[in-house]
Amino acid sequence: MSVRNVIFPAGRQALYEQNRYSPAIKSNGFLFVSGQVGSRPDGSPETDLTKQVRLAFENLNSILDSAGCTFDDVIDVTVFIVDPEKNLEAIWSVIHEFWGPAPHPTLTGVGVTWLYGFQFEIKVIAKLSGV
Structure with a gap:
């Protein structure tokens, strides 16, 4: 097995x-980021949905930054949403703050029934700069 x-x-x-678990792994010119939620520093969920989504993106951006990337390097996004029929509009109103201009990454949205007390999770694959 290769070293992660x-x-x-x-x-x-x-x-x-x-x-x-690992927050992100560099491999073959890509960065694979584990699902990020709107957790506070102690791991507890932010209770307000829009604040939770912003915090999830801030946590994601912290990982991207640690790898020398930005959201502009993201090529694939998967989001998990508890009760998307109820929550999608509020979540989507925040996403544009972080998404950036077109062309946008690919997107898969998954409705789920439980996220360990969270309402939103985002995981991404990014292309590493200079590779």
């Missing part, structure tokens, strides 16, 4: 180690 080149954002390594 793990990316940890500043100040959150203990949280990832506690939960036993």
